[in-house]
Amino acid sequence: MNGPYRLDGGAIDRSRRLAFRFDGRRLTGHPGDTLASALLANGVRLVGRSFKYHRPRGIFTAGSEEPSALVELRSGACREPNTRATVAELFDGLEAASQNYLGSLRHDLLAVNDLLAPFLSAGFYYKTFMWPKSFWERVYEPAIRASAGLGRLSGEPDPDRYDKGFLHCDLLIIGAGPAGLAAALAAARSGARIIVADEDFVMGGRLNAETHEVNGRCGRIWAADAVRELASMEKVRLMPRTTVIGAFDHGIFGALERCTDHLAASDGKPRQVLWRLYTKRAILCAGATERPIAFGGNDRPGVMLAGAVRTYANRFAVGAGRRVGLFTTNDDGWRTAVDLAAKGVRVATVIDVRDREPVAALPDAQIRMNSQVTATRGRHGLNGIVLATGERIALDCLAVSGGWNPNVHLTCHQGTRPVWREAIAAFVPGDRLSGGMTVAGAAAGAFTTAAALADGHRAAVAALGALGRPAAGGAPPTASDEAADVTPFWHVRDSRGRAWLDLQNDVTVKDVVQSHCEGFRSAELLKRYTTLGMATDQGKTANVLALAIVAEQSGRTIVETGTTVFRPPYTPVPIAALGGRARGHDFRPVRLTPSHDWAERRGAVFVEAGMWLRAQWFPLPGESHWRQSVDREVLQTRGSVGICDVTTLGKIDIQGRDAAEFLNRIYANGFARLAVGKVRYGLMLREDGVAYDDGTTARLGDHHFVMTTTTANAVLVFRNMEFARQCLWPGLDVHLISVTEQWAQYAVAGPNSRRLLEKLLDPEYDISNAAFPFMACGDISVCGGTPARLFRISFSGELAYEIAVAARYGEALMEALVAAGEEFDAVAYGTEALGVMRIEKGHAAGNELNGQTTARMLGLQRMVSKKKDCIGNVLSERPAMNREDGLELMGFRPLDPTEELTAGAHLLALGATAETANDEGWITSVAYSPALRSSIGLGFIREGHARVGETVRAWDALQGKDVPVEIISPHFYDPDGERLRV
Amino acid sequence: MIIDHPLLGPRDAAEFVYLGDARLIDRPDWQGEDAARQFHDYLHVRDNPAGEHRELWFHEHGDRSWLVVTRNTLTHEIIRVELARDVALSLGRSR
Missing domain, CATH: 3.30.70.1400 (Aminomethyltransferase beta-barrel domains)
Structure with missing residues (x-):
């Protein structure tokens, strides 16, 4: 069964039927349909509610510029809100739902907002939510949050996969309409590497939507043949379903390819790919977008752009209504009436604002030249219009054409501003585009098919010339030139009711006028004050109209008024596509040390350190708290010997x-x-x-x-x-x-470290204290000839070594060390125990070297040589960095050893109030010292060394702590360093 | 952006790390008169030209060359790319 509004012809596959649901209703369509065309074919006209006033919304366009028909697609974790029904390709089993209402779509309780419209006009937020101040958090913010947004996110992780890709070409052709295809054909035969990207799933652009002939054949058939010819060429890559979203520096373009959006399931393939295209030249053939006319009640479902009504009839074989009217300012609009009449759709009326002869003969239609629509009738959909003369005409669809705006968006991304061309009453791309970009066809203001074909061909020949390739032979395809006269006309002054500009954000002509009266006159301010053009469609159908109205208000021309420019992306890009595979655990690379698997087998708890995963501690059965593991690791290392992976240094x-x-x-x-x-x-x-x-x-x-x-x-x-x-x-x-990744390195620390190493060391090496004293290093070999480097250095304060072997031996060495250490009760320790021991020794680490500290603060001022040039020595001598009463690194111990210190606590004199003026320093690092059986801390405090023994407060408002602490030497453990020299 | 590396040819800017004004090559003499003032200016005082700017880029994900890139800050047009080592040598820097 065909939908009740289905016509004959079109580019749909009637041999197959696709079942889908809209708001739970079972409906059918055909391959080749979009969700929008299938809904219209079934007579569904109300598809959503607007953002602010919850006005009924229908399908307004037939393309990516759609401001109005936003729906949720799919269900469960795959649910995707705010998608445009006009670009959603129909597939069998598609579930779609309307959005942004409370109750039901037909009886939206939030439509009450519409009654409040007189109070909700431009700048309402800025004026209303200012007072009383106390209302903001308790009343306004919760209310605004509850009503914000349109569709609902699933709240679950996106189950699909997204990818990123890189492509290179000599010539990128953006858009495969008449200009794009003519350019591609001219360029393809030259042997240049070419990419043709088009956002639609069928290439051909307006040729698919019109009845024009090319080279004497039906334009749609000519386009299909051209696409087939291009597809057979080795150096041509055709990318349908691919939107070029941005033009970036030096010929780099971003493009979003929707690989499986049109399928019920992705089956493991990436759903979308974000491409980075490196191009030598690019021709923008992005076509043009029709603009509406603002008049009273022009937002009612059933009011549509004339070109879209034509697209639905010619391409999708759908009548957007059964009694259709046309309201136009230009010749092109008349084609809708002519094409619909040819398809057998009743065209009831044509209203043309121009005072001239009718463009075409339409015997059944009431033709009203020099006339205007002032109001519409209907509730959930259009059922009639009112003319300025008071005449009423019954209609269920009004096709509106205010002329066409070239899609200049991508020409603005590198900073070029569009320029106004009076002859077509539209902005065209500015000249001097960067990145090797030129513009052809309707995007450059060449609106007729014949002009677009010729312009595309010309642009390709020029681009090839610039690439130093011989121009391909062959003449450009030809078509007869159609009439394209247009009169600039923006809004009906005598409108009754609100005349709408931005259908998604509910911005009216009155809002724009009010904004102007309140002083928000520049295009950029107007946009932000009224939110015009700031919805998901970025005002593709609304912006120029609003600009013209501002110009009218101020008595200036559009050129004097200026324009806003466009930024990437051209159409919305899912965050998932921008993220690609960099999400969850794959958000960034993870670096693992050679003995990571060994540590994992030992049950290590890991911590991220930069990109590395490092063992934090190694819990044993029966240990229920990390402190038990860490205390044990420290005590065993200090008591005998411990081994720690320090490869990440x-x-x-x-x-x-x-x-x-x-x-x-x-x-x-x-x-x-x-x-x-x-x-x-x-x-x-x-x-x-x-x-x-x-x-x-x-x-x-x-x-x-x-x-x-x-x-x-x-x-x-x-x-x-x-x-x-x-x-x-x-x-x-x-x-x-x-050589960080070339060497695996292990610290072997503790009184038995030498004895342990001697078991692995090849016999010709002597590492006795005399032969290999503290701070010695040298090449050795272990385990029968494995080359290694040995360093006698100590971070723990014990007799200690670091041994390095080629990374591939790392795991084997770790195993050998642990096995050899069994007789000493050796322990593997992690970064926490490492930290405890370095704090006990008073060694500075990241918390102390935090980019605010000087050598003097760290007690290392004597290390800064004054006898040589080195990075930083000149400015390290600045007086303020060397004050005698400055901060000094000290140790801190709570008077009550059961109290726990916290890093970040501020140090205050006893009895001093907690305020900035009394701040004397702060605690940088804390640990529980099993050796001292007390919480200890390092920190900076003014004139610390002169204050040893003094008691101060460690005050931490975040943790709610206020602990009396004693200032002591930062070297808590073995202050004279006897243990590491034995 | 694409930077035309003098040794490796055109490379995506994503392979590089940006540092800033190329005058950082011109490190003052530590024993010079007024060295503290000179180092202060060297480190902190910058022009902010609308137009050509010579700046340092490091090919971190490549051959580790430091480059001096002359870029138009208004258009991002890259006018010249040199090895910073060559620039330093031509400025008389040596040991």
């Missing part, structure tokens, strides 16, 4: 005859005299003198060093060192390479 290999000199300038302290086989702790400053990063650097040879950086700064330090090498001292003979 940045490692930079530095070689060259000037490597030592280079390091001397990178670090604040001296490195030139570091002996081969020795390691030194180094402090880096920023050029402004603030402490930046720290780590150890080992000298492996006269001209060879290996540096470690903190995990967090590994990338930045390397970048800065390359800057210094290439830009500051290009004459130094030094080369850098990051």
Whole structure:
């Protein structure tokens, strides 16, 4: 059974029937239909409610410019709100629903807003919600939130997959209408690599919607043949269902391809792909968008754009009504009346604002030249119109044409402003477009089919010329030129009732006039004050009308009034497509150390550190709180030996005859005299003198060093060192390479660390205290010939080493260390235990090196050499950074050892009120020290060293804590460092 | 944007990290008179030209070259791309 409004002909496949639902109602359509055409074929005209006044809304256009027919598609997790019924391709089983109402679509309780319209006009929000102030949080915001938005999100994760892709071409043709196809045919034969992208699922543009002939054949058939010819060419890539959404710098375009939106299920394929197109040249053949006329009640379902009514009749074989009228300012509008009459649809009337002879003979229609529509009748849909003369005409569809606006959007994305062309009463692209873009066809103001075909061909030949390719032979396709006269006409002054401009955001002519009267006169201000053009359609049908009305109000021309420009995207892009696969766990890459799997098998709890996953602690059966695990790891390490994966520290290999000199300038302290086989702790400053990063650097040879950086700064330090090498001292003979991922590195710490390592060490190496003292380093081999590097350095404060092997041996070494450690009751420890031990030792880390601290604050001022140039040394001498009464890094211990300190607590004198003026510093890092059986903290406090023994308050309003603490040395544990030198 | 790398040819700007004004190459003499003032200006004082701007880009996801890119800040047109090392050497920087 065909829908009751189905006509003969069209480009639908009548041999197959597609079942779909709208608001639960079972309906059918055919392949080739959009949801909108299928709804119209079934006589469904009311499809939604407007944003503000909840006015009944129908289908207004037949394309991506649709402001009005927004619906929800699909159900469950796949539910997608605010989609345009006019571009949703029908498929079998499609579920669609209307949106933005309370109760039912026909009896929307929120339609009460419409009665309040006199109070809800332009700027209503700004005027109303200002007072009383106390109402904002309790009354206004909840009310606004409840009524905000149109459709409903599913609230569930999107089950589909989205991808990103990259394509390169010599020539991109945007739009496959007459101009685009003529351009593609001309260019394709030249052998250039070409991409043709079109937002529709059938290429051909207006040729599919019109009855024009091309080369003496039906335009739609000619287009299909052209597409078939192009598809057979190797260097042509046709991309239907692909919207070019933005023109970016240097010939880069963004495009959204809807791969499976037209299918019931994606079956594992990406639903949409966001393409980045690299092009040498581009021809914009985006066509034009018809604009309406503003008149009283012009928002009623049944009032549609004339070109859309024609599209539904010619392409989809659907009559948008049974008694159709036409209201036009131009010749093109008349084609709707002519085409409908030819299809057997009753055309009741033609109303033309121009005082001239009728453009066509329509024996059955009442022709009213020099006439205007002032009002419409009907509730949920149109049932009649009223003319300025008072004459009433019964209609169920009024086709409206106010002329056509070239789709200049993409020409604006690089900053070019469109220019007004009086002859066609429309904005056309400005000249001097960047990125190799030219414009052809209706997008450039060449509105007739014949002109578009010729213009597309010409543009392609020119683009090929610019690419240095011989122009392809062949003449452009031809068509007869149709009449295209237009009179600028924007709104009916004698309108009765509200005349609408923006159908989605409910902006009327009156709102625009009011905005102008209240001083919001520039196009940009008007837009924001009235919200005109700020809905999902971005005012594609409304903006020029509003601009013309502003011009009228101010007595200026449109040129003087100016225009807003367009930004990407051309049509809405789902966030899912912008995100692509970068969501959830794949939001960014994850880096795993070579022994990650080993740690996972041991049940490690991981923490993200930069992009790395690091073992935080290793819980044992029976441990129910992380502190139990961490305390155990600390005590076992300090008592015997512990092993920790420190692979994530940045490692930079530095070689060259000037490597030592280079390091001397990178670090604040001296490195030139570091002996081969020795390691030194180094402090880096920023050029402004603030402490930046720290780590150890080992000298492996006269001209060879290996540096470690903190995990967090590994990338930045390397970048800065390359800057210094290439830009500051290009004459130094030094080369850098990051070897972070080449070496797996493990800390082996504790009194039994040497004994453990000696079990793995190949016999020719001696690491006794005499042969391999504190801060020694060297190449060794372990486990029978596996090359390794050994560094005697300690972050824990114990006798400790770090051993590095090639990354591929990392896991095996970890296993060997743990196995060899069994007899010592060795423990694997994570970053928490590492942190506890470094706090016990008073070592600074990220919390202390936070970009606000100086060497002096850290107690490292003696490290900053004054005898050499280094990054940051000049500005580190600024007096304010070296005040005697400045902040100093100290240790803090609560007077009551059962109290817990919190990082971020501010330090106040006892009895001082908690206010900024009394702030003396803050706690940076805290830990529970199993050795001291107390919570301890590091922190900065004014003149700390002179105040050892003093009691202050650690006040933390966020955690609701106020703890009396004693200022002590930051070296809580083994302050003289005896344990690490044994 | 596309940056025409002097060694590697045209590359997407996504491969690069931006730093800023190329005058950062011109680091003052640490022993110079008024060195603190000079370093202050070197570090903090910038022109903000509407037009041609010489700026430093780092090919972090590529060959690790620092480049001096001359870009028109109004149009994003890239007028010239040089290896920063060559620029530094031509400014007399050496050791």
